[in-house]
Amino acid sequence: MNTNVATAGEFNRIVRFLIHELKPRGPWLTTFNVISIPVIVAGLVILCFRFIYGLGSVTNLTQEHPWGLWLGFDVVTGVALAGGAYVITFVVYVMRVDKYQSIVRITVLNGLLAYMFYGGALLFDLGRPWNAMNPFIGNSFGFASVLFLICWHFALYMVAAFVEFSPVIAEWLNLEKARKFLKSLALGTVILGVTLSLLHQSGLGALFLMAMPKIHPLWWSQFTPVLFFVSSIYAGLSMIIFEGTVSHGVFKNLLTPKGHHSFDDMVFGLAKGAAITMFVYYVFKALLFIHEKQWDLINTSWGYWYLLEVLGFVLVPAFMFAFGHKHRSLNIIKTAAVIALLGVILNRLNVSIICFQWYEPVRYYPSWQEITVTLMVIFSEIWIFRWVVTRMPVFSSEH
Secondary structure, three states: OHHHHHHHHHHHHHHHHHHHHOOOOOOOOOHHHHHHHHHHHHHHHHHHHHHHHOHHHOOOOOOOOOOOHHHHHHHHHHHHHOOHHHHHHHHHHHOOOHHHHHHHHHHHHHHHHHHHHHHHOHHHHOOOHHHOOHHHHOHHHOOOOHHHHHHHHHHHHHHHHHHHHHHHHHHHOOOHHHHHHHHHOHHHHHHHHHHHHHHHHHHHHHOOHHHHHHEOOOOOOOOHHHHHHHHHHHHHHHHHHHHHHHHHHHOHHHOOHHHHHHHHHHHHHHHHHHHHHHHHHHHHHHHHHHHOOOHHHOOOHHHHHHHHHHHHHHHHHHHHHHHHHHOOOHHHHHHHHHHHHHHHHHHHHHHHHHOEOOOOOOOOOOOHHHHHHHHHHHHHHHHHHHHHHOOOOOOOOOO
């Protein structure tokens, strides 16, 4: 009887605590709120039209261009930008580099939210979203299809990321026993998460292998899965530098001076890892270009576009990362991170949208409704991120 009373009392405490935490904090009329709230409301209205009247009512998708901004950016690009979570957890828990322990929680939170929002945005792009479970159960796709594997990798990785972040939630709710138990699962969950990430990051590239006749030769390769995986590593590291810089400016009141200094020190290590990975990626691209003997394609408008991507958004930031690491220049490294992120976005959009059906006279351009919904997804993720970090001990560096 006493046990039941204690359990009921603990449950009531948690409910009261959650109700209290749901109350808004800080001023409402901030620049971000003024911009994001109308966009989120407009995006929700557009989605109502989309689910009532179909994709054609709000998108420029056609039978020739069935994959648009919602899939090319929200899913194919968004998943790459979330790669920092599996990279950092691997470095800390598997390689035992404790130097980066203090950014594990914030990085895992970023990865979890990215998968939840960008993966969830896939439902917007499906003509029949109620059939979204078909790839999970095989159905007509079969159990050996790439889509079947990616769907399960996505779902399992989100579970793994949530388990990795769950000790923070337990600590926030003051559930000490639950926190200790969940922390004991960390190593096994990280290994599972890293394995799943390796598979679905490359699996996204494997989706485009069957589209060989539809993708420009400069962007199609049988090694696209490898390129997608390698680029997700430096995309994740660049995103950590970028998001960390923004977070340390916006949430500086939640950090100690020691926390600011330690992050600046970690940036140099992240830059070194990004530089090495980007040079590896560039060598892969160069070898594939030489092996495929694509010299005749360079002196074309598509060839110039290809050189801009590979040289301007891969090789240049790679040298900037290396230079910034050697000369201890934070500004150069942070600039390189932004350029590298733009390069990853450009590459994924080239493969999935821009260079897809490149020979068609009528090109696909996203409608203003598609752009608004994409911004709605990004702003909604930032709102949830802000709510979590201002309430939970996310910036804690506890082991």
